[in-house]
Amino acid sequence: MGKSDNLSCYRIGIPKDAPITFSYSKPPVSFRFPLPVSREIFRLVPVLVLLVSVTVLRGGNHSVYLKSDGTLMAMGQNTYGQLGDGTTTDRSSPLQVVDSLGNPLSGVAGSSSGFNHTVYLKSDGTVWAVGRNTDGQLGDGTTTDRSTPVPVLDLSGNALNGVVGVSSGESHTVFLKSDGTVWATGYNAFGQLGDGTTTDRLYPVQVTYAGGFALTGIVGVSAFGNHTVFLKKDGTVWTVGKNYYGQLGDGTTTDRSNPVQVVDAVGTPLSSIVAVAGSNHSVFLKSDGSVWTVGLNNAGQLGDGTTSDRNHAERVKDMLGNPLTLVAGIAARNTHTILLKSDGTVWATGNNFNGQLGDGTNVNRSNPVQVATQVQRLMEEFPPYFVSVATVSVPENQIPAIDLNASDPDGDVLVYSLIPGGDSSKFYLNTSSGGLTFQNPPDFEKPGSVAGSNTYTLTVGVTDGTAPVTKALTINVTDLNDPPVFTSPATISVSENQVLAIDVNASDPEGTALVYALAGGADQGRFLIDSSTGVLTFNSPPDFEANASLAGDNAYAVTIETTDGVSTSSQSLVINVTNVNETPGVLSGAVALMAENLTFALDVNGSDPDGTSPVYSLSGGADAAAFSINAATGILSFLSPPDYESPGSAAGNNAYAVTVRISDGSLFVDQAVSVTVTDLNEYAPVFTTPASSSAPENLTFALDVNATDADGDSLIYSLAGGADQAKFSIDPASGVLRFVNPPDFEANGSVAGDNAYLVTVKADDGLYPITQAVTVTVTNRPDPPVFTSAVAVDAYENQVVALDANATDDDGDVLVYSLAGGADQDKFEINSTSGLLRFKTPPDYENPGDADANNSYEALVRVADGTFLRHLTFSITVTDVFRPIVETRPAESVGADSAVLKGEVMDGGGAAGVTSGFLLSLDPDPRFLKTGVTDLTGGIDTGSFSVTASGLVAGKKYYFRAYAINGEGISYGSDGHFTTIADLQPGWIGATPEATKDWWTSPWLGRFFQSSNGWVLHEKLGWVFPVRSPSAGVWLWLDGVGWLWTDDKVYPFLYGEGGVGWLYFFGLHDGTRLFYDYQLKKWRTVQNP
Known part of the structure; x- marks a missing residue:
């Protein structure tokens, strides 16, 4: 029913021989197998359709029919060769x-x-394509249209497979x-x-996630107009x-x-x-029978009761707004x-302009309406397909195949x-x-x-209710390796005390x-096995009496595994x-020591592995007659106490030999025993050395x-004590008593201060220790002199002193020094x-005079105290000296008759005792030996130095120069000069001097200090520079104010030059100088030091 792309088709239960009508072409036509052609009849309600052994696949304007034998028929538009018959001629019959x-x-x-191409999947996993190829949709690496199928290729040019x-x-x-x-x-x-680009592809490319990782786990794909849907295994x-x-x-309208x-x-x-x-x-069916839709909704095709497009999935609802179920x-x-x-009813929603919904109207529906009953399936064009492989290998001896x-x-x-x-009769298939399975x-x-x-x-087939899809299978049976078989017994018995098990x-x-x-077993850890021979041994011989099996019953459990490299068997x-009767063992030693005068010799001990009480007896030995033994306890005793001083052994050396026997009644063991008699300590030791x-x-x-x-x-x-014990040590074996440090008679170290050292010594024989107080008196003896000066020194050239050889004598003797040799003694x-x-x-460093001509002089010096002589070789290395470097600094405190001259020795030239000073003259370039030059010595060391030149003439210009002298010669500094002040009398004002140098008092200006450079420190005005006025009074320069004029009839009023006007000097106030400015009519302060 319906029209063109909008028709709907359902399967219902009808007889096999009923006529079949298909409406899949555009413009629509109906045909009957064998193919009489009739025009389409639009239907507003469903009509019966009978399926035959063919699968119909719809294209844009063409149809393809997959027959049960794996061949294809096609009809419809053929502009691009999409029918695959080798032409581009449209066909009205398949x-x-x-x-x-x-x-x-x-x-x-x-x-x-x-729309204009067709793709065929073969049972071998390859794909073939035909039709339009403008965009590379055929996947053969070209954009050439094809009228016969060509294989789809991968990027390497090989047929796409799998x-x-x-x-x-x-x-x-x-x-x-x-x-x-x-x-x-x-x-x-x-x-x-889905490859992350918008670039057309001529070969198949892999669909990936946004991160570039391959999309996997897919069990179904559906490509629609310009989007693709992937169904994952996880649903x-x-x-x-x-x-x-x-x-x-995805909740957006953004292309992906x-x-x-x-x-x-x-x-x-x-x-x-x-x-x-x-x-x-898009329409999605859930496993719970609910349906969800998304996308275009202009005709109500989403079935959610609206005609609004959806960018997220919404559930399909019935006319009452309830979720549709059992789909x-x-x-x-x-x-x-x-x-x-699931009850066989069909429901439809969406566009119904041509009656394609089948509800008897042409009215669009936005909720599903029921349109048919007793329907087995929808005539969707997607057949099932195998996802399992075509070839498998299975091992023999099992029935599962694939x-x-x-x-x-x-x-x-x-x-x-x-x-x-083929081999189908050899298999069983769960339909x-x-x-x-086999x-x-x-x-x-x-x-x-x-x-x-x-x-x-x-060959196997699969069907979804239409013609089966077949797949050729190849099942390869592979050989299995037969496991090894154990031939040795699983239970054996072995005697104790041996390592071989089986x-x-x-x-x-x-x-x-x-x-x-x-390979296991409770007692696996007790065994070893030879991997090649299979010989199983105990780690150590088992002992029946000391049972070590895990079960405690002397039955050792172990699992053995053997393999041929493929199969493994275990047992x-x-x-x-x-149990085996075992010889008794000896537990006691073969050597014994005992003190004389006792009868007990040794406690002989034995054991029997079988638990029998041992019996002890004597069986021989050179001195067996001297002993007896307790048969039950094993106590070995002398018949009479031995005397160390009178040996009774056969060897005459206090070592007695006897053989003892330990028996369990059947087996015995003998042990030779040596009993040595030792002496008893009877006497204390006695000191033989004097106490002093x-x-x-x-x-x-x-x-x-x-x-x-x-x-x-x-x-x-x-x-063992004594006041001076800490000063001694004693050898424990020899008894040699020594001082910890050599005593010094002159620096007496005894506690009593008298060189008599008190110590108590002890002698011990292990039983009787004795002590003796000893006094050791230290006596005097002459001490030799000892050199204390360094043996290697440096000395500057051009000087005679080499070094001061010093020695000391603990006895206070007079020391006499002399030369006793050395390579350079004569120098x-x-x-x-x-x-x-x-x-x-x-x-002279530049002309070495030592024997080696390397400026290193050697002399052997002897010192004698009248008794002892001591010698020491001294090495004197002569170092180079150069003329000193000196600088002349500016003169300071220049007055009328004196000045302080300044200089600095920058480098003494490597010599000590540099002499420095100044040359002073009224003529330029003062030098030694020039007429009128005065030599003023400044010092004898490096660094800054100064000299006060006095007795100078006032108002004269003097020239001076610093100098420095060492053994290498004299050096001069740069020229300097200064001019003495002509007259210290402050002639700019009437003043009288005070007792303190350079302080003056004026009857109208007050006290002030007259410096040599013309500046005056006034007790209130601070530092000013005075200049006598040509007419009357005086001009004073005051920092912060400028030039001020005043005289004895005006002061403390002062007139300021340059528009300052008249000022009144109030004096000092809180450390600042306070003036009243008559022009500005306000007070001014001056910070003048």
Whole structure:
């Protein structure tokens, strides 16, 4: 019913032989198989349609029919060759789709038509395309239209493979691969290819998320006009491309070039989606039977009760506004939507201009209305397709072969089937789940395929209620490796005290060499196994009496594993350890020491591993007759106490030999024992050294302390007290007593202060310690002199003093110094009393006079105190000296008859004792030996120096120059000059001098200080510069005010030059000078120091 792109078609239950009418062409026509043509009849209510073994796929103005044998028929517009018959002639009846050789295209499992192109999916996973190719929608790397199908290629030029689903939009094509990835080619102005660009593609490119990561997990794709919808395995839906009407459902109307998720009104992603349909609107069926729509809604096709476009998914509602439920199938056309409920009723909404909704009217509907009953399915053009692989390998001896998986874009229930032929009879197929199993487990060694090999071939089909889609399967049975088989027993018994447990043996059917290993068991840690031979051994011999099995029953559990490199077998072993009678053991030692005069010798101890009480006896030995032994306890005793001083042993050396036996009644063990009798200590030691001794100073030895012991015991010496104990140490073995530091008679260190040192010594034989108080008196002895001066010194050239050789004598003796040798002895002389070593001739650095000519002079100096002589070689290194550097500084405090001359020695030239001073003259360029030059000595060291030149003539100009002299010569500074003041009398005013130098008092101006440079420090005005006025009075320069005139009849009034006017000087007020300005009529302050 309906018209053109807006027709609707349903399946209902009718007999097989009823006539079939299709209305899928534009302009619409009806035809009957075999194909009598009649004009279309518009229907406002549904009419019966019978399905045959054909799947109809609608293009823009052409139709394609997929037959059950995998071939194709097509009819309609053929402007671009989209019918695939090798021509561009329009066809009004179906013709065979052929390949480039004119042979029928076969092996087709699915097909999808765009507006002017068609794409075919073959059962081998390759894709073929035909028709318009302006935008690269055929995916063959060109934009050339094709009238016979060509293979879709990948970017490398190879046939695209692994494809399980295809869908065509208006001018783009989308491919779903078996790995869940999606690829697309063709028109991409709105981003509908989903590769992140809007660039058309001539080859399929992978659909990616916005971050460039591949879109995966896809189980269904639907390409509509200029947008694409992807259904994920997790039930979510993603969209990409044109979004003008909001058909992408992401909450916006923005075109997208990467997939975005469809959301509801609150932004929650849609989930549990099982089917998708659409055009410029999108329809989504949920697993709970609810339907959600988004996009263009101009005719009410969204079914939400409005005609408003939606950019997010809204739920479809019935006429009462209640959510529509129990929906089992969906279909959509340009402007209307068809819904099939699980009860077989059909509901429709949207454009009804041509009666396409089937409700008997031409009225558009914005909520679904019921239009049919007893409908099995909607005639949507999307067949199911296989997503499982075509070739698998399975191991022998099992029945599972493969789980067939197929997907249906319409969400229909799928039924799987075995197509007779090949090896189909060897298999069983679950028609609901698609689980394919062998009737009987295959045996690789006994191939059971029709071809007599281990490769089984068959064809399977899947249907959603229309003609089945078939797929050729190849199942390869692979060989399994047979596991090894153990041939050795799982339970054995072994005697205790041996490491061998069992020789584990196994055989391998393939004859492969086996590798053995421990693989568990409660007692695994007790064992080792040879990986090649399988010999199992204990880590250490098991002891029946000291049971170490985990269970405590001498049954050791261990698991053995053996492998041929592929298969592994294991065996749980139990090794029972049995008891063996064992020889008793000896626990006591073979050597004993005992003191004389006692009978007890040794407690002999033995043990029996079997728990029997041992019996002790004597069985031999040179001295067996001297002993007895307790048979029960093992106590070994002398028959009579031995005497150390009278040895009774056979060897005569107090070492007695005897052999003891330990028996359990059957087995015995003998042990030779040596009993050594030791002496008892009976006497205390006695000191043999005197209690008083003397020792010379400056040595550490004080006394050799000796003691004797009647028992011959070794003695240990130690300190035991005394006032001066801390000053001593003693050798514990030899008894040598020493001072910690050599004593000095002159610096007496005893506590009593009398050089008599008190200490108590102790001698100990281990039993009887004794002590003795000892006094060591330190005696005096002559001390030699000791040099204290440095042996290597530096000396400036041009001077005779080399060094001061100093020595000390603790005895206070008079010391005498002399030269006793040295390579350069002849260059020196020495003061025998003071030790002052001098050059006979001042050394010259530029002309070395030492033996090595390197300015390093050596002399051996001797010092004697009348008893001892001491010698020391001195090294004197002569260093270079240059003329000093001196600067002349400006003269200061220049008066009428004196001036302070300033200078600075910048560098003494490396010599000590630089002489400095000034040359003063009335003539320029003063120098030594010039007439009229005065020499004023300033100092004898470096740094600043000054000299006061006095007795000068007033009003004269003097020239002066600093100089400095060292052994290398004289240096001059720059020229300087100054002029003495002509007259210190302050002639500018009548004043009399005071007692203090340069202070004057004027009867009308007051007190002031007259400086040599003409400035005057007035006691109230501060610093002023006076100039006598040519007529009367005086001019005073005052900083901060300028020139002021006054005289004895005016002061303290002053007249200011330059418009200042008259001022009245009030005096000092709070440290500032206060004037009243008559011109400004205000007070002024002057900060004048």
